[in-house]
Amino acid sequence: MFEEMDEPAFPEFLAAFWEEKDWETSVQPNDDGTYLVAGDKESGTRGLIGVRPGKDTEIGASEVEQFAAFCDEKGVDVRVMATRGRFTTGARSAADAGDVHLLDPNELASSVRDEKATHLVDEYSTGGGGGSLFDGLPALPFPVSGGLPSGVPVVPVLVVVVVVLAAVFAGGTLASVVPFVGGGGAGDNPGVAVTALSLGDTDNATVVVAWDARQQDEIRTKAGQAYRPPENETFVVVQLAASTTTNSTAVLRGGRFALAVNGTNYGVQRLRNATGMLPIQVDATNETRAFAVFSVPEGTEAGTLVATAGDPGVRFEREHLAFQVE
Known part of the structure; x- marks a missing residue:
């Protein structure tokens, strides 16, 4: 087989x-x-x-x-x-x-x-x-x-597990072909400017993802858990609110998303014992909320939130959202 x-x-x-x-x-x-x-x-x-x-x-x-x-x-x-x-x-x-x-x-x-x-x-x-x-x-x-x-195999045991994904974009990086729109974040100091791109068929997408993003040097959840990025890095937090366009349910997993920065794709972090993160089950009756965290080099000015092609199809819509972390 x-x-x-x-x-x-x-x-x-x-x-x-x-x-x-x-x-x-x-x-x-x-x-x-x-x-x-x-x-x-x-x-x-x-x-x-x-x-x-x-x-x-x-x-x-x-x-x-x-x-x-x-x-x-x-x-x-x-x-x-x-x-x-x-x-x-x-x-x-x-x-x-x-x-x-x-x-x-x-x-x-x-x-x-x-x-x-x-x-x-x-x-x-x-x-x-x-x-x-x-x-x-x-x-x-x-x-x-x-x-x-x-x-x-070696896997370090840290509060934050850093995931860096190799870029394989043909004909240049995403950052070189995707325009950056807006300030990319909430508040007076949004930091890293972020835009979003779905690589799937957005016209026939079965999941609509409203999103907002901002830079943070520390993450504190509503449960009081605190996380900091590795040395010389900073967090980009993406707040998501997802719903389906059909009567069926769908599951969104962290492996479907990356943040493209200067030719490198950074994967979703796994914050141990944190709640409210991907994966989430999505349906048409209510918006399902979750947040994703990316750890990128300090000094990063812009990045692109990417959803890979696959099932379920994703369509991004930018909105101002209340964040689940401080």
């Missing part, structure tokens, strides 16, 4: 598979050809998939044990290792001991069929990825302290 999938597409497929089960995901490549798919749920559950995409890969007990130890150290709830190769008998014994779920091509194919997600296999097979903006993630822009065993 996965023979026609390029190696970099395999972890992207796994991330999409998790997203269909209401996970917020990001993909991190490592220098040794392995990948990490990190996932979070609104409930606070944290998941991690260690991926070896090679067809000729054989994963043994020691690598599974190292991965399980890493998950223990980082407080990961759902531990998965996936490969298009095979796991040894010793690896399966180690997985049972370390509460790690193993997915080889046969097991993954069964899961895909059970979840009726075969369309994702077609989407991410050769030439796949669904025309996504995001081909992959470069190394995270801060060091990770402490030694970890070779081949184990």
Whole structure:
């Protein structure tokens, strides 16, 4: 089922598979050809998939044990290792001991069929990825302290998880072709000027997203939780109010959005234990509100909020909105 999938597409497929089960995901490549798919749920559950995409890969007990130890150290709830190769008998014994779920091509194919997600296999097979903006993630822009065993994916445990998405726009960056309109924010000092662009068919969009944006050096939620960006960065907060144009419901996830700044696409941040963030379920009867946070370099003057092509289709409408964070 996965023979026609390029190696970099395999972890992207796994991330999409998790997203269909209401996970917020990001993909991190490592220098040794392995990948990490990190996932979070609104409930606070944290998941991690260690991926070896090679067809000729054989994963043994020691690598599974190292991965399980890493998950223990980082407080990961759902531990998965996936490969298009095979796991040894010793690896399966180690997985049972370390509460790690193993997915080889046969097991993954069964899961895909059970979840009726075969369309994702077609989407991410050769030439796949669904025309996504995001081909992959470069190394995270801060060091990770402490030694970890070779081949184990690395995810720093910080209050704010920085996500930077590689730009793959043909013929120049979005910032070079999209006009910036308005001040881009609320209040006397809006900071970064923001405009919005949907890459889908806006004429037939099924979700209308009213939005507003502003720059903040600190975020404090209504519940009193406070967050600060990494050093030499600043937050851009986007307030969203979404509704559908049909009688059906739709789900908007953070992976559908990015903030394009000077040729780099910055992904939605995951603020641990914060409420009111994406993903949200949207219907036609009421506006559903959520906010998204992007961490960008200090001194950024302008950016473009981007919605990728896909289902549900998104149409942006700029409005002055009350923000859910201070």
